[in-house]
Amino acid sequence: MDVYDLFSSCRKGDICRVRYLVEQRDVDLNVRDKWDSTPLYYACLCGHEELVQYLLASGAKCEANTFDGERCVYGSLSDSIRRLLKDYKCVSVRAMQRNDFNYFLHMLLExxxxxxxxxxxxxQTFPAHRCVLSARSEYFTEMFETKWNGKSLITLKHPLINPAAFGAILQYFYTGRMDIDINLxxxxxxxAKQCKMTDLIEELENKCKQVYDFVSSKPGTYVHVLSLEPHTCQLQEEMAQLADSALPTELQVGFGELPFNRVNRFPTYPDICFRVEGYDFLCHKAFFCGRSDYFKALLEDHFSEGEQLQSQPSTPMLTLHNIPHEIFIHIMYYIYTDDTELRMEDVFDVLCVADMYLLPGLKRLCGKTLAKTICEENVLHMWKTAKLFRLSRLEDQCTEFMAKIIERLVEQAEFAEIIKEDAASLEERQETDSVPLVDDIRYHIASNVQTYSAIEEANQKLEALEELLSSINIDC
Structure with a gap:
């Protein structure tokens, strides 16, 4: 529903609604519809210049001389939008960090x-991580165990290996994305053929055909850079193999039963062991330090490599206290894959640990899980949780639900107390200043009101809210 709303709002040029969907509802800006079009394309097509500026600043992809970029330029309604697109250089750091897993993988490679x-x-020298390349490619797994075994510097001298093309292959391994000059x-x-990457070869061929068809049908356009978008699920599945391998043997269930499961037969080259409740998890500093400032400080700034793992003397060991191993498994899978299967009985514990370990993305994932359970009995507790852990989307979903049941909610003493607390939390609040919770509920009551009956219903809800505010002496 939110995705449909985003496309619709971009066609209308409703920048306020788009801003709300992007910043409060976390809707993906680069989502595609069945015509392979993006929200940015429709904003350009319909001539909404201010909205185009916002989308670009927020991370909408439109690199010059790429298929998407040229399509947006060609379809733009006005010259001013075309100039805006052509002046667009790159995705800002803020935009990249909206999807922090992709940003992490990008920086890990860079x-x-x-x-x-x-x-x-x-x-040209390319630093890399054997764990990533082994998880992503059986060819590299085999080479690291045979010809390249024990080598930390591998020189590739074949005259047909182009450094830029090799860099693009590494980019694909790390991020699932590839940006390559059309001439390369x-x-x-x-x-890709040498590395036995049949999927990549097929993707390149399909993309080349798509670009050729586009350029042939649009005289005057030329695509200089070929871009392949990542297949997130495949990337996550292959990175998950590193988490699978990190599990202690006694906690591994069912691994190796299927012929395509590689978890028990390729080395992952761990460089840190976390001991949790007596279990040893063989992990990688690159992932834990790159994903969490907590672990970065712990491992890089304050960690003395005094403890060693007896089974692997070269691997330092760190004992983590006050965390159940079941919860650490969720943390570990999230760090490696940006995802974890959360059960309701675990979600609050995971949320607390994610907050401690400075993993905002995992907190948002917990928020999404909690949002599925919002009901009249728990909405106030959920809202407090969202405020406590700074989960803006969950907070918004709670206030949206409150707006639907406001006529019953105003009868609850706890709701009145929450409004008082929210008002009191504002520093130097004047008597007539607004209260964020009240403003949010009013917004949701009034939004999308399009019929006379809906207007009447909204007015009744607003009246009920105003009566409560009057009874507790809050004027806002």
Missing amino acids: QGQHSDVKFQVHG VEDSRRL
């Missing part, structure tokens, strides 16, 4: 923190 292998290709597509395809 900065090479905690890398354990380097590739040298005709004078054949070099990339050759490398």
